[in-house]
Amino acid sequence: MYFVLQSLGRQRAVRVSGGVYPVSIPETYGPASGPCGLFSTMRIDDLRICLALGKTGNLHRAAETLGLTPSALSKALARMEDITGMPLFERTPRGVAPTNEGNALLEHAKRIVRSVDDLQNEFQDRRLARVGTIRLGVVPNLIPSFLSSVLARFLASRPMATFSIDVG
Incomplete structure (x- = not known):
């Protein structure tokens, strides 16, 4: 028995021992969704959560820093891991530690969040006629x-x- 995932235009199918069975894969889910899918579901707040986790290394401290419950923070982390399709943080007895993929995400997240903050500040200045x-x-x-x-x-x-x- 073998499994082959093939794309049939916008639909995908699994071929199992000669039979072809359609499979529904959302267009905006995870890395399989193409070049824009990852970014169409990722939230800036989730990037901020990942940055706080990377900085504190602790779910409870990161939640406290952001004014969230640990449960909400944990759900956001799970959402980010679902979006990327890989674990971003290892759970340890002492807290959390970024994986290699998590470190890559943190480096990009720093730049993205900084750029979004700069854009927000620029428009705030324009609204207040400072610029x-x-x-x-x-x-x-x-x-x-x-x-x-x-x-x-x-x-x-x-x-x-x-x-x-x-x-x-």
Whole structure:
């Protein structure tokens, strides 16, 4: 008896001793789902959980750090291991330790979470008008007397802002 998993277009089948039996494999599940499947189900919060586990090495401390229950953290870890299709942390009597695959995930997770945080901060700054370009049209007499002090006060509270001034 032999088993062969073959792809029949969007469907997959298992060939067992000459017979072919269809198998349902979700498109967004795990590594078998293609180049985008892994990322379509992975959550940023799950990456944060993995980072906390890697840092603390302890399920309870990581849960406490993140304000979660150990049960919720354990479920998130199980979800990440299901998504990747491999164990990410070894359970030991003293806590958890990342596997080789877990270490690879942690390295990428650090960069991903940092990038997401940077993007969130950038948009927060834009929402609060801390960053961006302000265009002003002024008459020449206002620049030295009035506008200089107003711009100085504005830039003190929003140092990332820039001005485009049209004099005319």
